[in-house]
Amino acid sequence: MALFRNRLLLVLVLWLMLTAININKAYHIDDAFHLEAALWIKDHPATPMSGLINWKDAPTPLYTHNQPPLFFFLLAQVIKVTGTGEIPLHLFLSVFTFLALFLFNRLTEVLKLVNGSFLLLLFAFNPAMVVNQNLMTDVPLLVTVLASALFLLKAGESSKTRNYFLSALVVGFGLLIKYSVLPLLVVIALIIAFRRDFRYLWVLAVPLGMLALWSGWNLAEFGSVHFLDRPRSGFHINRVWSVISVTGALALFSFSLTHIHRFRALLRYLLFGLFAAFLVMIPVVLFIQPSQPLISFIFNMLFEVNGLIVVFLLISFLISGIRREGFVAYLKTTELIIVLFILSIGAFILLFAPFMATRHILLILPFILLYSAPVIETATRAMNRTSLALTIALGILLGISDYKFAGFYRKTAAQFVPSGDAAIWSAGHWGWQWYTTQNGVKQYETGSTAVKEGDLFIYPAKVAKQEFKEILVLDTIQKIYEKGNVFTFFSGNYKASFYSSAVRVAPWCYSLRPVDTIYVCRVTGNHGTVK
Numbered sequence: 001m002a003l004f005r006n007r008l009l010l011v012l013v014l015w016l017m018l019t020a021i022n023i024n025k026a027y028h029i030d031d032a033f034h035l036e037a038a039l040w041i042k043d044h045p046a047t048p049m050s051g052l053i054n055w056k057d058a059p060t061p062l063y064t065h066n067q068p069p070l071f072f073f074l075l076a077q078v079i080k081v082t083g084t085g086e087i088p089l090h091l092f093l094s095v096f097t098f099l100a101l102f103l104f105n106r107l108t109e110v111l112k113l114v115n116g117s118f119l120l121l122l123f124a125f126n127p128a129m130v131v132n133q134n135l136m137t138d139v140p141l142l143v144t145v146l147a148s149a150l151f152l153l154k155a156g157e158s159s160k161t162r163n164y165f166l167s168a169l170v171v172g173f174g175l176l177i178k179y180s181v182l183p184l185l186v187v188i189a190l191i192i193a194f195r196r197d198f199r200y201l202w203v204l205a206v207p208l209g210m211l212a213l214w215s216g217w218n219l220a221e222f223g224s225v226h227f228l229d230r231p232r233s234g235f236h237i238n239r240v241w242s243v244i245s246v247t248g249a250l251a252l253f254s255f256s257l258t259h260i261h262r263f264r265a266l267l268r269y270l271l272f273g274l275f276a277a278f279l280v281m282i283p284v285v286l287f288i289q290p291s292q293p294l295i296s297f298i299f300n301m302l303f304e305v306n307g308l309i310v311v312f313l314l315i316s317f318l319i320s321g322i323r324r325e326g327f328v329a330y331l332k333t334t335e336l337i338i339v340l341f342i343l344s345i346g347a348f349i350l351l352f353a354p355f356m357a358t359r360h361i362l363l364i365l366p367f368i369l370l371y372s373a374p375v376i377e378t379a380t381r382a383m384n385r386t387s388l389a390l391t392i393a394l395g396i397l398l399g400i401s402d403y404k405f406a407g408f409y410r411k412t413a414a415q416f417v418p419s420g421d422a423a424i425w426s427a428g429h430w431g432w433q434w435y436t437t438q439n440g441v442k443q444y445e446t447g448s449t450a451v452k453e454g455d456l457f458i459y460p461a462k463v464a465k466q467e468f469k470e471i472l473v474l475d476t477i478q479k480i481y482e483k484g485n486v487f488t489f490f491s492g493n494y495k496a497s498f499y500s501s502a503v504r505v506a507p508w509c510y511s512l513r514p515v516d517t518i519y520v521c522r523v524t525g526n527h528g529t530v531k
Helices: 009-022 030-042 070-083 087-111 116-124 127-131 139-153 160-175 183-194 198-220 238-250 264-290 292-325 334-352 358-362 366-379 379-412 430-438
Strands: 052-054 059-061 424-426 458-460 472-481 515-525
Touching: 009 087, 009 116, 009 127, 009 264, 009 379, 030 052, 030 430, 052 458, 059 334, 070 087, 070 160, 087 116, 087 139, 087 292, 087 366, 116 366, 116 379, 116 515, 127 379, 139 160, 139 183, 139 334, 139 358, 139 366, 160 198, 160 366, 183 198, 183 334, 238 358, 264 292, 292 334, 292 366, 334 358, 334 366, 379 430
Parallel strands: 424 458
Antiparallel strands: 052 059, 458 515, 472 515
C-alpha cells in the first residue's frame, strides 16, 4: 500500500487518528494540577513555584510537588491566547504527539529498519500512547527522549559537534519538564567515551548548566533547590513486579518476539495460554461477576507472565548481540545506544518513581520496539498480524474507555452550579476538581470551619480527595452514577489503575462496575478538626 511506503504520510494519518481520539476528552487525572499551575504561571512568571494548589488536604506551594514547570510555562502561553477549553489545549498537546511519531519514524530510518511502518503502527496504537495523551508531561517528555536518541545516533555518522550538542540540549529541556531523564546524561557520556570522542564531553555542561540555572532560580524564589528537595519514595521490591506487570500489559507485540528463540515452542504455548485466559475471563466476568479486586489481581498475574517473557527475550537478544559482536565491539554499535536508553530510564523508574504507571513505561516502549525490530522483521506473518491486531484493538478500546472515564466527571460536575444561600462544597481532585471549580463550587480544605450546616457537600467515591469523614457530619441525599457498559468493559478505572498500578492493581482489566459514584450530601455538623 502507498500509505505504508510513504512514511511521512503514515505519520500524518496516525497523528490525525490519535488527535481525533483525544481532542475533546475531558481533563483527567493530573490535568487539573497542570492547568492550575499554568494559570498561576500565566500571571506570575517570575515565581512559578510559589502558586498554591490543593492536591491533597489543603493548598500547598508548587515547589512541594514533584515536577519542574517548563511544560506549565508552555501551557500558560497557549492559555493566554486560547483560554482553557479542551479542544485548543488538546490540539496544543497533539503537536507533541506528532513530534513523537515523527521522531520515532526518523529513528527507524537512521537505524535502517525495513519494517519501520509496522513498528510505527505498534507504537502509535499502543494503549500507553493512545490513553496518555492527556494534558500531562509524558508525551512532551517522550519527545525530548526520542530527540536525544536520534541526535546521539546521528553523531556517530556526521556533524559530531552539532549532534552531540543537540542531544544534550534536548535532555536539558527534558530535565525542566521532568527530572526522570537525568540518567540520559550518563548515556551521552558513556557513548562519547565508547566512541573515544572525549573532546565532546563538554556538551554535558549544557544540560547541567540549565539545571544549575534553574536551581539558582529556586534559591532566589523559595530558598531551596527543587531538584534536591522534591518528594520521592524509596525503592521497594514490589516496584520490580509492578514494572514487569505494566510492561506485560502494554507489550501486546510479544507474539512477534518468540520465533528465533530456542524455547519458542514453550514461549508460544505460554502466550496462547495467556490469550486463552483473557478470553475465558470475559464470560467469567459477565456471568459469575467476581469482585473487582479479584479480577484485577488475576489480570496482574497474567500481565506478570507476559512481562517476564518480554524481559527474558530482551535479555536473550542482548546476550546474543554481545556474543555475535564481541563485548568490546558491541560497545560501539548503534544497538547499544538503544539498550542504554532502556536500562537508564528503566533504572530511574525502578529507583525513584513514587508509583508505577503506564506513562512511565511509555518512555522506554519505543526503544523496546526498536531493539526488537530485527526479530519482529523475521517473525511469521501470522504472529505479526496477531501482535498488530491486539495492539490496535486494545489501544482503541482502552482509549474509548478512558474517554468515558474522564467524561463522567465533566458531565456530572455540570449538574452543580451554586444558587441561593446554601453553598456547595466539593472534595476530590483530578478532573472532578477542575470542573466543579469552574462551575463555582468551592473546594474543601481539611478542617475548614467555613462549611456550615445546611450546605451541600459533593464528592466522588473513587477519586483521591481531602480528608473529611472524621470532621464533617453528612446526610447522603443522592447518589449519581452510570452503569458500566460495553464502552467501559475494558477498563483502567479501578483505582485509576492505568495511571497508578501496583502489585494487586492491574493497569487494566474487565469491569462491569460504574465508572464512579458521586455522593450528594447535606452538611449536618462540622467538628472543624480531625478527631
